Every structure is written in C-alpha cells, then in structure tokens.
Amino acid sequence: MSRPLYLLYILASIISQIVGAILLSIALIPSYYIISGIWKLTLTIPDNFWKVFLICLSMGFSFFIFGDMLMVVIVLFKKLFRIRNREQTGNFRSTIVITVGVHNFLMNLIQFFYLPLVRSTPIILWFYRGMGMKIGKDTIITTWRIFDCDMIEIGDHCVIGGSVAISAHIAEKGHGILKKVKIGNRVTIGANTTVLPGVTIDDNVIVGANSLIPKDSYLEGDSVYGGVPIRKIK
Numbered sequence: 001m002s003r004p005l006y007l008l009y010i011l012a013s014i015i016s017q018i019v020g021a022i023l024l025s026i027a028l029i030p031s032y033y034i035i036s037g038i039w040k041l042t043l044t045i046p047d048n049f050w051k052v053f054l055i056c057l058s059m060g061f062s063f064f065i066f067g068d069m070l071m072v073v074i075v076l077f078k079k080l081f082r083i084r085n086r087e088q089t090g091n092f093r094s095t096i097v098i099t100v101g102v103h104n105f106l107m108n109l110i111q112f113f114y115l116p117l118v119r120s121t122p123i124i125l126w127f128y129r130g131m132g133m134k135i136g137k138d139t140i141i142t143t144w145r146i147f148d149c150d151m152i153e154i155g156d157h158c159v160i161g162g163s164v165a166i167s168a169h170i171a172e173k174g175h176g177i178l179k180k181v182k183i184g185n186r187v188t189i190g191a192n193t194t195v196l197p198g199v200t201i202d203d204n205v206i207v208g209a210n211s212l213i214p215k216d217s218y219l220e221g222d223s224v225y226g227g228v229p230i231r232k233i234k
Helices: 003-042 049-080 095-108 122-130
Strands: 088-091 152-154 169-172 175-178 181-183 205-207 223-226
Touching: 003 049, 003 095, 049 095, 049 122, 095 175
Parallel strands: 152 181, 205 223
Antiparallel strands: 088 175, 169 175
16 A cells, blocks of 8 residues: 555544544433433432432433434434445545445444344334435334445335345455445345345345345346355245
C-alpha cells in the first residue's frame, strides 16, 4: 500500500471514530436524563430492595431507549448526508471502498449489540427500510447480519432465517464488487445461509439452512435449493 493511501486510511479511521462518538453521544442523551432523574428520586428513598430495583430498572429501560435512539440517529445521519451505494466494480483505491465502508460503519455501530434483540420485530424492519432496503409486506427478518441495505430488495411474504448473512459487496482478486441482491416473493432462506452480491431469487423458492449462494447466482422459482455451494434439490 502506498504511503498516501495508507495515510488516507488512517485519516478515514479517525474521522469514523469521531463521527461514531458523536452519534453515540446524541443517542445517549435520553438515557442520561432517565437515569439522572431516577437517581435524584431515589436520594429521598431509604436504602432497601425497592430502591435498588428502581435504579436497575431505570438502567435496563435506558438501554433499550439508547438502542432505539441510536437506530433513529443512524437513519437520520444517512438521509441527511445522502449516503448511498451504487453498483460498481473497482480496485481498493476507488470510491467503492468509501461507499461500502461508510455505510457499513454505520451498521456496525448497532449491528452486534442491539439488532439481535429486535430481530423478528417491526423495529428491525423499520431500521432496514430506513437504511434503504426495500422490504415487502408480511416479511419476517430474523437476522442482524445484513450489509449494504440500499442494495438489497426482499419481496412479500418472505422469511429470512436466523444468522443469514446477506451482503451486496465482496472483495475478489484485488477488486471490490458491489451488486444488487434481489429476493422475490414467498421466499424462505434457512438459518446460517450466506447470500453474496448479484444474487437473484425468483418467487416461491426455499433455500435450506447452512447454504452458500455464490455471487451472481440465479435461483429459478418454485424450487428448493441447498448445499455449499447452492444446488437445486427439486
């Protein structure tokens, strides 16, 4: 890696940390006031079980408030600065590194500590839609391992199983590739399956658990698939 590029990566890392700290700080404000208010209230209460319970309850409640607020702050930040991905292929000095890096940095702020708690709920659907993903009606998503949200489309009446990984980007032979992933209607993807860039899945498809759907794969409708890599079963 050349020296200018190395320095650019260091600068980008520092800026990302600063932005992350600001977003986390903003999301923490409501929780601070909740805990602060409860703490002041408990100063007038004698030390007993109920005082301890009230303090712990406020901290637990504040955690969920913080998580929900962080999702809102991240979505608003993405929309305010118009952070968007687009289909492209380029080397590691191209804009693909910046676009993928910025978008997934925002996802990483919340992806592993809070999204697992709200999977299978309307909350995670709202967040993914806010990040640019197109999701049809009556679709259930039970995974938090989705990247490049604005490059992913999921149709109606789908079930995305637990720990399914869907990514619209991949590094291959010294190049970054960013391609849309399109999933049709009434599709079920089993747990721990990996879906790579450029995948298209037609309607009425079942994908077995622990499968791998390689880059640019096409899964025709009314079929069952499974395996590593994926193959048609029936």
